Structure formats: C-alpha cells, structure tokens
Amino acid sequence: MAFDMGATILSLQGVNKSFGPIDVLHDINLEIRAGEVLCLLGDNGAGKSTVIRLLSGVHKPSSGTITMDGKPLNFASPREAADHGIATVHQFGGTFPLMSIGRSFFVGREPVRWVGPFKVYDRKTANDIAVKAVQNFGITRIEDGDRLVGGLSGGERQALAIARAVHFGARVLILDEPTAALGVKQATHVLRIVNEAKRRGLAVIFITHQVMHAMAVGDHFAVLIRGAIASDFKKGEKTREEITDLMAGGASMATLEAEIESNMAGHDA
C-alpha cells in the first residue's frame, strides 16, 4: 500500500449539522492529510462525536460538503465507510470480549479453506495473521491467537483494533478517546501505536480531551467549542496552557480561578 504523504484525504467544507431544531455543528472546515495526526479537542458535548459520526457514515451533514480524495462523500452506513478505508476505533477497542483474538480480528471477513465439500473457518491462518498484525504494531506480548480478547489489557485491545483496521486497508483512522480509560503506561502504548500508524502514512483523527496525549502525537489541532471550531493550529504554535484554556471555553483558566476565588470570598463575607 503506497500513500501519498501529506496529500489531503478528507476535507470538510462549511459543514453544518442539526438534529431538528438543535444545531450541533456550525461551519466546520477541516483538512485531514495522509501521514498526519489531527487532534480533535473539546469538552464533553462540544460536538466531537457528531464529527466522527459524519465521517464514519452514521449521519449526513445538514449542509456543507465532505469530500474524500476530492470526491463528495455519500456513505449509507459505517460498513460502507469502512469499505472506503475510513475505520473508527472506539474507546474500548475490542468489542467482542469473549471471542478469541483470531476470530474477532476477522469478524465478517473470516478466512475459509475447503475441507472436502465444506468451507471451513481457517483458524490457524486467522490466528497467525492476527497475531502478526498486532506484533507489527509493537505489541509482542500477544503470541497466541486463541486467547480471548477480554483477557487483554485496554492498550492491547486498542492495538488489536487499530491493527485490524490497518490490515483491512484503512486509510483514515478515527480514534475515539482511545486513551480515556487507560493508565499512564497503557496510554503511552497507544500513543506509540498512533505514531506507528502515522509513520505508515495513515491519516489519523485523534479525539481526546487530554491535552497531554494530544500534544504527544498531534501534527494539527482543532478545538471544538459548542459545535464550532474555536481554534485551528499546527504543532508548536500553542502551549499546553493555551490549549487547556481554549478547551475550557476560551476564558483563561487563570481568570476562571480568580473568579471562583472572588466568589468564594464573597460568600465568606
């Protein structure tokens, strides 16, 4: 698979989305390029999930256009988006905890071999490919494809889900809060995997509200506040404090603290 590094894959132009009378997204403009990590930052309810759903084919924009490779997007379902190379990995990664690594890796695309007149699920091939794909992302502890997904750590599950997406030809990887439920060490693993995906030329959309994690891997940042992009900047253009302030709603954290303190003082008096 060859990727044209830096080429725009997905582009959102003037995208609005409303559900009935409620406007959720306003005039969103974003560019997502191969070999780049776009960090989508924002507080709960800022509209991050809606952006993901627009890109992964769950919803359609109310107005504005989304293009992929210059052609307008019109996906009927997440499956169709996945077929076009847009893969979404959710917070808990492996969603089939009681299935083996090999089986869950190939759900819906099981490898089969002929045994006499019967088509039989090829467990060995599935396990070998799945284990190799995960190991290529640096998770070398996974050696047995018969292990159940539920027995993996949170970071390993994310790795499995990302490896699966990449194996099946994803060009755009949407990671929805992949580090939110993880400890420091596990989160580091996931961030390393994000870097590996980027190195391979995938376009990564990394959704998070942890500024530290975003800064560790991001090339490009967009901060969403109440459905609009409050700020759009490149790596190194803003400090951590500035980003945190932006996410907190534009008001600087210091001002906020001062306000709280003066309020408290008022109550004490």
Next chain:
Amino acid sequence: MSTSSSLSFGSLMRRPETGSFLGLAAVFLFFTAFGGTNFASPTGAASWLNVAAQLGIVAIPIGLLMIAGELDISIGSIIPAGSMTCAIISGHFGLPIIVGVGAALALGAFIGLINGLLVIRTAVPSFIVTLGTLFAVAGMTLGFSVLVTGTTSVAIKVPEAKWLLGDFIGGIYQVTIFWWIAAVIFWTFFLHASRFGNWIFAMGGDKVSARNAGIPTDRVTIMLFVCSGMSAAFVGLSQAILYNSAQVSAGQSYIFNSIISVVVGGVLLTGGYGSVFGIVLGTLTFAVVSQGIYFTGFDANWASLIIGVLLLGAVLMNNTFRKMALSYAPKKAGK
C-alpha cells in the same frame, strides 16, 4: 504455535463445556451409585437417552439463539402445534404422511419467521415477542383442533413412516436418538467450523459492532428463529408418530428444560459464549437427573430439587471457568 497447548490441561479448563462435563460426570456417578446397575444398563441408558434426544434437538437451536443474544420460548407451543398439524393432516384426514410432516415443518418455519421478523422490526426483546407467539400459537392449536376434529387429542397411524421418525430400535432406543446425533453433527459444523458460527458469536458479543463489520445480523436472526421453530415442529411430529397420537398441550415443559440444558451446558445467558458440545452435555445432564431418580429409592418429586441446585451450581461454575478463560495469558519462556 498453539497446537501443543490446545491439548493441555490448562486449555481444557478454559473451554465453555468444561463445567458441564464435570456436572454430568457428577450426576452420572451419583445415580450409578444410588440407582444400582439398572441405571447404566442398556435399558436404563435408553430411558434417559430417549428424553435427551427429544430435548436435545430443540435445545441446540435454542442455545444458538442464546449465543446470538436472543431467546425463543414459543417452542413450548410449536411442539404441540407440529404434533397436531401432522396428526390432523395424516391421521384425521388420512393424507400421505409426507404431507403431514411437510406441513408441520412449514408451520414451525413460519412461526419462526414471524418471531424473527417481529424481533428485528420492533426491537422488542425476543423474550416478550416469543412469549406472545407462545400464547398465540397455543390458542390457535387448541382452537383449530377443536374446530376441525372436535377433540383435543387426535390419533395417527402411519406404519410406513414409523421406522424413520418414531420407532424403537431394539425395542428400547427411539429412532429420534439418531436424528439428535445428526443434528449435533450439523450444528457443530455450523457453529464452530463455518463462517456463520463466527457471526453468531459476534452478534451475541455486540450486535452494533457486528452489523458495522458487515454481518447481515437481521438475516442471521431470522434464520435462527426459523431453525428453532422447525426443530420444535420436528420434535412434535416425531412424538405424534411415536405415540400414535397428538395432544394440544404437550410441550410447555420444553421451554424451561431446554433453557436449563443450554445454561448448564455453559452458554452465557447474555450471549456471545458457548458451544454445541456443551449444550449436548447439558441436555444429557438434565435427562440423567430427570430419569435417574426413578432408578433410585428416592421419591421422584426430588428430581426438580436436584435440577434446581444443579442449574445454580452450573451457572456459578461456568462463571468461574469463563473468568479463567478471560484471565488466561500464556506464560513466557520457561513454562
């Protein structure tokens, strides 16, 4: 890399049917000890194998539905409906047995189709949907039977079909046992070796993700309901042919008995985990307890107590084994 470890003791402990195997061994030893030599003799074995075969044929598709995250209790009235359909057509009206059998199976498939369509269209839990069809079908069976034949019990004499569907081999073993064995082979292949099996596990694990992965979840759900409906109708018609008569109310016990067999067999109630072999062991366990009691000196009324305790024990044990399977990680070098 895993061929050597798949035969080890540790990997056996992680299989879904381990708990049910231990349960079966325990009740078997118990009844062999208290039931004397009769229990394990060919005649004794026939008594519980016959029960297991009839129950087993419906328990497997019920188990598959449960693995896929659904439930079907309408079998409780599909069994007598299949029985009566066959008896009315081939007994009361005297049409060829092939017509009676075909009509009974078609009826089972049709009720299954309705169950499946209602479940996917309405998103009402399948327990409620099939509770509704359970009563609707029971009422229809009673109503039509009385309307057509004026009675609730219809005789059926079909000597030409008995060898295939309702005879005793060697005078004691029901021919249904062979149908059960055939069903076990078919479903084992279906669940564990074909692609469909993987889809069923995935649907039970997470239906939305399964659909997003491209699995035709609606079609699979309908197909499973059709299979359980047909299996129930098959058990009904084979009972009619075996006993030379059909009654309108002869299937309600199968509802709980099949669920008990499936759960004792290691299938997770919420879906996503289980095996056909486990369901077979669960069915045998149930049959051994319900029949074994007659070989002992105990009052048969105690059998339900044993089954109840066994069910709870099996669920707890299966939970433990599942946790072991989840927490399993291969040891690094030097194991």
